[in-house]
Amino acid sequence: MKKGFACVVAMAAALSLGACGGSGGETTQPGTTDAPPQQEQAAPANSLEAFIQDVQADFSSTSKKLLDEQEKLFAEVGETYEDYLASVDKIQQWYDLAVSETEALGARAVESGREYYKLVVDSVDVTDDRELDKATEEYYDSVYEDAFEDYYDEIYEDAFDEMYDAYYDGVIQDAYDVTPYDEWSEAHSDAYDAWSDARSDVYDAWSDTRSDVYSDYSDVRSAFYSNDFDVEGVFAPVQVVENGGTVESAESAAGDAEPAAADSSDASGVDPEFKAMMDGYESFFNEYVEFIKAYGENPTSTELIAQYSNLMAQYTESMGTMSEVDTSDLSPADAAYYAEVTARIYENLAEVA
Numbered sequence: 001m002k003k004g005f006a007c008v009v010a011m012a013a014a015l016s017l018g019a020c021g022g023s024g025g026e027t028t029q030p031g032t033t034d035a036p037p038q039q040e041q042a043a044p045a046n047s048l049e050a051f052i053q054d055v056q057a058d059f060s061s062t063s064k065k066l067l068d069e070q071e072k073l074f075a076e077v078g079e080t081y082e083d084y085l086a087s088v089d090k091i092q093q094w095y096d097l098a099v100s101e102t103e104a105l106g107a108r109a110v111e112s113g114r115e116y117y118k119l120v121v122d123s124v125d126v127t128d129d130r131e132l133d134k135a136t137e138e139y140y141d142s143v144y145e146d147a148f149e150d151y152y153d154e155i156y157e158d159a160f161d162e163m164y165d166a167y168y169d170g171v172i173q174d175a176y177d178v179t180p181y182d183e184w185s186e187a188h189s190d191a192y193d194a195w196s197d198a199r200s201d202v203y204d205a206w207s208d209t210r211s212d213v214y215s216d217y218s219d220v221r222s223a224f225y226s227n228d229f230d231v232e233g234v235f236a237p238v239q240v241v242e243n244g245g246t247v248e249s250a251e252s253a254a255g256d257a258e259p260a261a262a263d264s265s266d267a268s269g270v271d272p273e274f275k276a277m278m279d280g281y282e283s284f285f286n287e288y289v290e291f292i293k294a295y296g297e298n299p300t301s302t303e304l305i306a307q308y309s310n311l312m313a314q315y316t317e318s319m320g321t322m323s324e325v326d327t328s329d330l331s332p333a334d335a336a337y338y339a340e341v342t343a344r345i346y347e348n349l350a351e352v353a
Helices: 003-019 046-077 081-086 088-123 129-174 181-225 231-235 250-255 261-267 272-297 302-322 332-350
Strands: 239-242 246-249
Touching: 046 088, 046 129, 081 088, 081 129, 088 129, 088 181, 088 231, 129 181, 129 302, 181 231, 181 272, 181 302, 272 302, 272 332
Parallel strands: none
Antiparallel strands: 239 246
16 A cells, blocks of 8 residues: 555544444443334335335446447447448447436436335334444345445446447457548547537436435434434435525525535546545445544444444445555546545544544
8 A cells, every 4th residue: 555545544533443442342232222113014124125125226237228229239230340330320329328318227226225214214123223234234235235336347338338349349450451531530530529418318317316325325324323313303304595585495506506526536537446446435434524524423322322332343444445446557537536535534533533
């Protein structure tokens, strides 16, 4: 590791040592008594597993649909340059389908997550900290990590690589010696633009909705720490009064604002896989700082004490992954994004140092 990264590790480690040093280890005591009583007819716990299986199946079926459509496209277009020219619209239709299906899938995953957290409250004993934490994390593990990653590999990487190899680097490249250069160059350039634009849009949809899933997970966990089990309330838009009494949601107001400076790197040439890794790393420390703040306000909370060991396990896993990063091998864009993310982490950790 490079020195700058080691400093982040050291700071985080110092905080982790001090965060719950007085707890004396994990507690087996139940949560505070002000948690809402269990509903008279709670849903069976295995309904949580079935719910997640349905979400995973949605990811799998969406991926399969795109791959099946791609296979049909390859069969219909053929393997010659003339076949390609006659089928440009069909190829663009597949690109458009990949974008729209990814956007819709991500939106469903966000909505499903919110429904899942409601089901968690109805399905488990919310005074059992371990059981509540386990059920809450299951959606994160199964969807945010596994399902989204599998979809990324199958569509963003493999399927788009197949399109690139078949057309841009395939039949069009093969026609170089037998096609007037001006015509060939235009077709070659157009093919790349169509491929690149669609792939970028797919990544944006994947990344944005995956980030939303994480944000919801983090918000719910914070609420549960505080014995707030009103999941609908957690996600209710905040109402603000502006423009002489006009009422609009905070989400709507944010939509009209200028994008945050931190988003500027999304289109800066950062490697998507590296960006996803760094985003996940930053997300962990955002959650970590929230935990430290909550603990500082309520150091006797059994919910927070019970959560500590699990958070430290995530910390160890996250640091193990990041320790493999060699900043000397990063591209200029990746190095800039690395510096940007670590700077934000420094600033965030400094609030609770």
